[in-house]
Amino acid sequence: QSVLTQPPSVSAAPGQKVTISCSGSSSNIGNNYVSWYQQLPGTAPKLLIYDNNKRPSGIPDRFSGSKSGTAATLGITGLQTGDEADYYCGTWDSSLSAVVFGGGTKLTVL
Amino acid sequence: QVQLVQSGAEVKKPGASVKVSCKASGYTFTSYDINWVRQATGQGLEWMGWMNPNSGNTGYAQKFQGRVTMTRNTSISTAYMELSSLRSEDTAVYYCASLGGRGWYFDLWGRGTLVTVSS
Numbered sequence: 001q002s003v004l005t006q007p008p009s010v011s012a013a014p015g016q017k018v019t020i021s022c023s024g025s026s027s028n029i030g031n032n033y034v035s036w037y038q039q040l041p042g043t044a045p046k047l048l049i050y051d052n053n054k055r056p057s058g059i060p061d062r063f064s065g066s067k068s069g070t071a072a073t074l075g076i077t078g079l080q081t082g083d084e085a086d087y088y089c090g091t092w093d094s095s096l097s098a099v100v101f102g103g104g105t106k107l108t109v110l
Numbered sequence: 111q112v113q114l115v116q117s118g119a120e121v122k123k124p125g126a127s128v129k130v131s132c133k134a135s136g137y138t139f140t141s142y143d144i145n146w147v148r149q150a151t152g153q154g155l156e157w158m159g160w161m162n163p164n165s166g167n168t169g170y171a172q173k174f175q176g177r178v179t180m181t182r183n184t185s186i187s188t189a190y191m192e193l194s195s196l197r198s199e200d201t202a203v204y205y206c207a208s209l210g211g212r213g214w215y216f217d218l219w220g221r222g223t224l225v226t227v228s229s
Binding site for chain 2: 002032033035037043044045046047050051056088090091092096097098099100101102103104
């Protein structure tokens, strides 16, 4: 059971938009920055979003992040088949003194 | 280029220990914490702890306290993660990750080291 809650799967058609939610509590998302990672099959995670809504160099603006209260959201527009991957949210949990991740969301581009 | 290169796959028996290495290049090793994250097959990411390569200070997830040790050799820009008293549930890919910031994010990941615990 993960500390952060994500939907197990989401799907959308190519070109469409999808959002992935990440729910936590005041000890984690509510008072700390959220990051998002993309993990393609058989590869290491890749940072997509950090500090709630910032994109590292090289990440297209099709990817966006937001946070409100104890929940965060990853948005992906203009879906491509290459976006099919597992997506994870992560943050610091002040009560656990640990980095915590969501259980991951599998994105299918139909 | 900027990268973390991890040691190769390991097969260990229950009760043994494993030590995984992570060699940094392309950036100043002592400027960024090294974190370790593991992932069992088909499962999510699990954070194990962090180490400051400059001071050697560490912080471990409660689950691994007493079983994990993170060290470094600054002369060769290499971090190590040793996990002891291995059990089958420790079978996973172990990643080192770095180039983060105050927000506890990780912009650079190693390719992972598969550790298999089997009798």
